[in-house]
Amino acid sequence: MEIRTLKTFLTVAELGTVSQASRRLNCVQSNVTSRIKALEEELGIELFSRGRNGMTLTPAGTYFLDHAKAVVDAESAAIASLANFAGAVRLLRIGSMESTLAIRLPAFLSRFRATNPGVRLGLRSGPTDELVGLLLENRIDLALIGGQFRHPDLKSRIVFSEEMVLATEAGIQSPEQVGAMPLIVFKPGCSYRAYAQNWMRRSGFAPNDIIELGTLEGILGCVASGVGVTLLPRSVVEGSGHRDIVNLHQLGDQDRFIDTLAVRNAAAPENGAVDAFLDLVCGTRAASGGSLGRLLPA
Structure with missing residues (x-):
């Protein structure tokens, strides 16, 4: 049962003739007639009485009218709910x-x-x-x-x-002191992790053990405790609660942004x-x- 068919049924019920309904629906009369006939066949009951003066609802058609209106109104409400979404x-x-x-x-x-x-x-x-x-x-x-x-x-x-910086414990005064300290990073798939590993290799510190953590606070807490070092955006470290207990080292890398x-x-x-x-x-x-x-x- 299609919405279009129900709309045709409601239009014919309102206007009383196929010709008037076809003009309002902007379709040929044969389409209106075939839709009504198909609907009656689907429901297994006649919805209209046909006469010289037009079409009037049968008792079954009158009973069906409110249900058809409810379905069409529900469709309109569904469309309206997404208007200007x-x-x-x-x-x-x-x-x-x-x-x-x-x-x-x-x-x-x-x-x-x-x-x-x-x-x-x-x-x-x-x-x-x-x-x-x-x-x-x-x-x-x-x-x-x-x-x-x-x-x-x-x-x-x-x-x-973001500007990437090297973050170390407070006792490390220059990147050269990093040596073989572990690199503390997020899990694979993180762009900052990829940059950190590449920078460590290019700077001659690799191979370094990798410590993988899931939270920013965990990474910076371990750095502050001297467990390892990390590379993170300057804004991230400066905005954290660990800023006063870690050292930030600016990188000379032209790709640090x-x-x-x-x-x-x-x-x-x-x-x-x-x-x-x-x-x-x-x-x-x-x-x-x-x-x-x-x-x-x-």
Whole structure:
């Protein structure tokens, strides 16, 4: 049973003739007649009495009328519920690297909720590779990931850039003292981990043991205790509670700036919440000068 057929039934019931119904529905009379006949055959009962002056509802047709209206009204309500969804702020599911979630996102989320009180927010943390998978499966709407990235099904926008630094215990005064100390990093798939391992090799410190931890606080706590060293964005370490008990060492590496990208699935339905959030982040970045690291065009 099709919605179109029910709409035809309701129109004929209202107007009383096939000719008038065909004009309102903008179709030929034979289509109206065939739809009504098909509906009666499907239901196994006559809905109209046919006469010279038109068509009138049978008792069965009268009984069926309210049910048909309810179905058509439900369809209209379902369509209306999504009206202007692309321009409305309704739901935003964000995936983020652990470091970005811990330091950058809280301020942005606070401002976003203040200006969009009706928003529903979902948050997930994970390494870049995991977040890309979630985007492709449409399980998140937006991912904040680090490093150069290209994928034919995703589109990205630079939101800020992070300066990578070497973080060590307070007693280490220069990178040369790192030697064979373990490297403490997030799990595989993290762009910062990849950079850290590459930098250690290029700097002649490899091979170093790898200590893999799942949280930013865990990594910095172990660094402060002298368990090992790490490479993380300057903003992340300076914004943490461990800043006063670790040393930061600036890198001479020309590639030490790593872009943070906002990435979305190009095939996903438009969601105004994503655009509203990006407008907030990029507007804040532009207004804050150098506080978000090296500024880059959106």
